[in-house]
Amino acid sequence: MQKRTGFVSRAAVGAAAALALLAAGCATTTGGDGANGGDASVEKGFKVGLLLPESKTARYEKFDKPYFEQALAELCEKCELSYQNADQETAKQQAQAEAMLTEGIDVLVLDAVDAEAAGKIVKDAKGQGVPVVAYDRLAHGGVDYYVSFDNRKVGEVQGRALIEALEKEGAAGEGQIVMINGSPTDPNAADFKAGAHAVLDGEVEIGAEYDTPDWSPDRAQTQMEQAITSIGADDIVGVYSANDGMAQGVLAALKSAGVDEIPPITGQDAEIHGIQRVISGEQYMTVYKAIRPEAETAAAMAVALATGEDYAGGEDGLTEVESGDGEKVKAVLLDPIAVTEDNVEETVVSDGFYTIEDICTEAYATTDFCTSADDS
Structure with a gap:
């Protein structure tokens, strides 16, 4: 490569x-x-x-x-x-x-x-x-x-990416989204939330919203399960998750509910598992800081x-x-940077954050990203 x-x-x-x-x-x-x-x-x-x-x-x-x-x-x-x-x-x-x-x-x-x-x-x-x-x-x-x-900008980047994903899927203006925000004791979480709302309000219908103590993936999973129960899995078209750890909990709740077509999910921190979910299509984006x-x-x-x-x-x-x-x-x-499947190599790989080998483990070797990396 x-x-x-x-x-x-x-x-x-x-x-x-x-x-x-x-x-x-x-x-x-x-x-x-x-x-x-x-x-x-x-x-x-x-x-x-x-x-x-x-x-x-x-x-x-x-x-x-x-x-x-x-x-x-x-x-x-x-x-x-x-x-x-x-x-x-x-x-x-x-x-x-x-x-x-x-x-x-x-x-x-x-x-x-x-x-x-x-x-x-x-x-x-x-x-x-x-x-x-x-x-x-x-x-x-x-x-x-x-x-x-710029933590408000992080939320804005996440919000814009979610709207972009909904537009790509033809789901803009349809259904509802769920917001899984960060810890209420973390001032950054308040900024992420405010930035996301600045972009999302008036553009999407927010069906359920939660603040998540300790940024806990387990708590995020429980909150997402509650949202699925109250809204209905078929009516959830996207999920704003404030970071990658909680996005993992969101995904677990959706899979447990039998959702086959995973709606776009945001994230943050460019954790290795978040990047792997991005290249496999299970998470739409993360934020690389x-x-x-x-x-x-x-x-x-x-x-x-x-x-x-x-x-x-x-x-x-x-x-x-x-x-x-x-x-x-x-x-x-x-400045934060939005990372989707399209720019993983130009961001976290090129910047030395991860190698292709870090990302393309056996479970992800057949993804388009990894097969393209092998061919280049």
Whole structure:
């Protein structure tokens, strides 16, 4: 197979430029005041804390943590990473943060289980002179920087893709759709939901809608079973699922109900099983968020904060967002990418996220995507 190398995201270019800038020591020095870091140095090294929220979604352990660790090592060879995963438990994450602060971290990168509850973590850290980068989810409490994707745009991308699928199948204006949204404690989920509604409202009839605690695939399956009972399987023409894990639960419910022609289902995170469902026709699309530049940006922000430098942002610079408790935060928001069967190779494969061999396991070897890959 001839690998295509033309796909390079603007996010990746911007993050690489930011890394090069910091590595060269070209950021503007602000002379940290202790309350916001700035006392550490790359030459001597320092401790960086990384708190990730859960392991049900494959991305965190497989991509976010190793990408962040690699980027930090490139920027600060002598730095030490302290890492914990909260397994979707708010109290556990609080305890992990307290332990890291006790051990003496110099900067904290936090992906909150619960954005509001994480405000205590942020305030505790700031009270000890430890600056905080909000990673992927915007926590309360006055974080210093925030890096994520344009989460409202993620929902818009999903909504547009679902409408596109309905139009292709001639089902636009027919039947009803079901919305399986993300966790109500995740601020990103609210943005995904708002973005999707901005596109879907007035264009489709939403027959049932659920918020899904902990992004649980099992809960999503139960919710989809309830929707099938209340609407009727034959009248469901599409499903908005906020991520790939829940899309798996949605699909299981449809198959259990004896549905042969699976309606288009959305997803997010480009998990390997989500990509495999996309190429087999069991899921219409997923959203690919280039995690490497997100992790690299977070590492660059952390190093800047610890050493008293301004982080200037990547290719497009910094924007400003408002947290749920009204704090203004400087942020980098990366662009999400819709992935359907038509562009799997040009996105997740070309970008090195997965190989053809990863995707085309025995169960999927006879799909059009895999047979075409073998022929090219």
